[in-house]
Amino acid sequence: MAKLCPHCEAKLPETGDAFCSECNNALDEPPAGSQQPGRPKSEAPLGTGEPSVWYATEGRMFRWLKFAWDDDRGVIDAMSGSVCFTGRGRTLQMARLRAAPLLVWVIPWGAVVSQQGVAGVASLLLGDTLVLLLAGAGAFNYLTLESPLTYLVLGLLNLFALAYWPIQWVQVDYVDEQGNPSRAYFTVGSALGRWAGGVRRLLERFGMGATWMRAVQGPLHLGGMTQDRSLNVGLIMTPRTRITKRVNRNGDVNDPATLRPMLTLEEFFEGNDVVGSMCANCTPTPTPREVYETLRRIRSRPEVADVRVQLQMFDDPEWPFSDIVWVITTAEPEDVKSWFAEYMAPDECWFGWYEGVQMERVEVQSDYQPVACWWD
Numbered sequence: 001m002a003k004l005c006p007h008c009e010a011k012l013p014e015t016g017d018a019f020c021s022e023c024n025n026a027l028d029e030p031p032a033g034s035q036q037p038g039r040p041k042s043e044a045p046l047g048t049g050e051p052s053v054w055y056a057t058e059g060r061m062f063r064w065l066k067f068a069w070d071d072d073r074g075v076i077d078a079m080s081g082s083v084c085f086t087g088r089g090r091t092l093q094m095a096r097l098r099a100a101p102l103l104v105w106v107i108p109w110g111a112v113v114s115q116q117g118v119a120g121v122a123s124l125l126l127g128d129t130l131v132l133l134l135a136g137a138g139a140f141n142y143l144t145l146e147s148p149l150t151y152l153v154l155g156l157l158n159l160f161a162l163a164y165w166p167i168q169w170v171q172v173d174y175v176d177e178q179g180n181p182s183r184a185y186f187t188v189g190s191a192l193g194r195w196a197g198g199v200r201r202l203l204e205r206f207g208m209g210a211t212w213m214r215a216v217q218g219p220l221h222l223g224g225m226t227q228d229r230s231l232n233v234g235l236i237m238t239p240r241t242r243i244t245k246r247v248n249r250n251g252d253v254n255d256p257a258t259l260r261p262m263l264t265l266e267e268f269f270e271g272n273d274v275v276g277s278m279c280a281n282c283t284p285t286p287t288p289r290e291v292y293e294t295l296r297r298i299r300s301r302p303e304v305a306d307v308r309v310q311l312q313m314f315d316d317p318e319w320p321f322s323d324i325v326w327v328i329t330t331a332e333p334e335d336v337k338s339w340f341a342e343y344m345a346p347d348e349c350w351f352g353w354y355e356g357v358q359m360e361r362v363e364v365q366s367d368y369q370p371v372a373c374w375w376d
Contacts, residue, residue: 052193053202054166055085055092056185061106061169069166073189076202085186094174098181099239099270102171103203106185128154166191168199173270181266239271243320250360253314260359261311262326265295268309274319278309279344279375286344295325298339304329305368310359325373326353328364336371346373 054070074087085092135143135150143150169185176182188198246267250259268278269292278291286294299307306328314320325346327336333349340346350372353359364370 052189053085054187054189055087056169056187058183058185061185070187076186085184092184093177094172094184095177096175098173098175098266101173101203103200104169104171104185105167106169107167128158166194168194170199170203240319242271243267244314247311247314247320253311253320260357262308262360262362263311263322265292265299265307265309268311268320268322269295272319274316276321277316277319278322278325280321280323281376282344284343291344294340294344298327298336301329301339303331305365306362308362323375326362327371327373328362328368329371330368331371333371336373340373347376348372348374350374 053074053076055072055074056070060068060071072085072087072089074085077084077086083094083097085094131143131154132145132150134140136145138144140150143153166187166189169187172184172186174182174184186202188194188202190198246263247253247261249261252258253261269288272288272292275285275287277288279286295307298304304327308326308328309322310324310326311320312322312324329336333351337345337349351369352372353370354372362370
């Protein structure tokens with residue numbers, strides 16, 4: 001079968017020319033507007049088609065010494081039922097978000113050694129110290145320790161460095177295609193774009209924090225331009241909407257006859273900022289984040305299989321309340337209690353489920369037992 005030019009579909013001769021004799025386009029280049037290999041077809045691209053968005057993992061974001069600001073660069077696209085980051089080396093499918101995206105400031109306290117040079121607070125302070133030492137040694141004509149100009153120049157250089165560094169990121173907690181909870185960070189690659197509010201517009205693309213994974217119909221405003229787009233990326237849901245739907249899955253959670261919800265730590269604590277929703281009578285009362293970190297450390301112990309939060313009631317309009325946590329473990333109740341800080345320790349710990357209380361089923365492996373941690 002005769003070969004055709006991919007640009008103009010003209011019939012090609014049998015000889016292996018590099019260019020089409022009709023349109024003069026290179027035969028080894030894809031036609032304009034064709035889909036690039038390796039990139040999924042986007043129903044509604046949120047990016048510009050340029051590698052304008054930087055992606056970083058949590059590990060890279062908080063590393064003291066790193067050799068690049070990002071793990072990959074690409075674009076954010078709205079795919080069917082999800083949001084997708086397509087980079088040069090990877091594709092990140094965010095099928096569902098676990099919490100509202102956040103605008104976070106990440107200060108590079110250590111050093112970032114990249115192609116653009118060395119950055120980071122530590123390296124900046126080192127450079128300032130070197131300049132001051134040279135000024136004190138008389139290496140400069142005008143920059144001396146007695147001259148205010150020296151400190152003005154250093155201050156301006158430091159401000160310029162801070163403005164140039166990508167320290168503002170969008171934190172996205174999502175569930176990947178395999179159902180695993182993950183966290184990613186995104187920012188605008190251009191320094192000018194970051195100065196012009198590009199990171200906040202990137203946050204808007206993920207849902208402006210309060211609402212996320214929502215179905216957007218009609219005009220979409222991006223960077224001052226209005227484009228007719230339709231984004232089918234899931235359900236509108238705030239943390240409170242999510243927890244309300246979850247805890248009432250079996251009926252009214254405030255009805256004692258309703259099957260008691262047994263929430264994972266992520267279900268109870270993600271998006272929870274209501275002090276007193278757990279450990280309300282501890283002195284001082286810990287924040288939900290402090291309790292969350294403690295219970296996550298307990299869950300990570302080798303003798304622990306799982307940690308669940310049993311919901312008691314939802315009489316506070318802000319967040320449901322719990323006074324009991326179940327630790328699935330091979331350890332003794334006394335040992336479990338010792339894993340908590342003294343001020344946060346449960347009032348009682350014991351083996352075995354509540355008798356006469358119907359609870360959602362939690363898998364307990366062989367040789368493991370449920371240990372209750374109860375706060376008065």
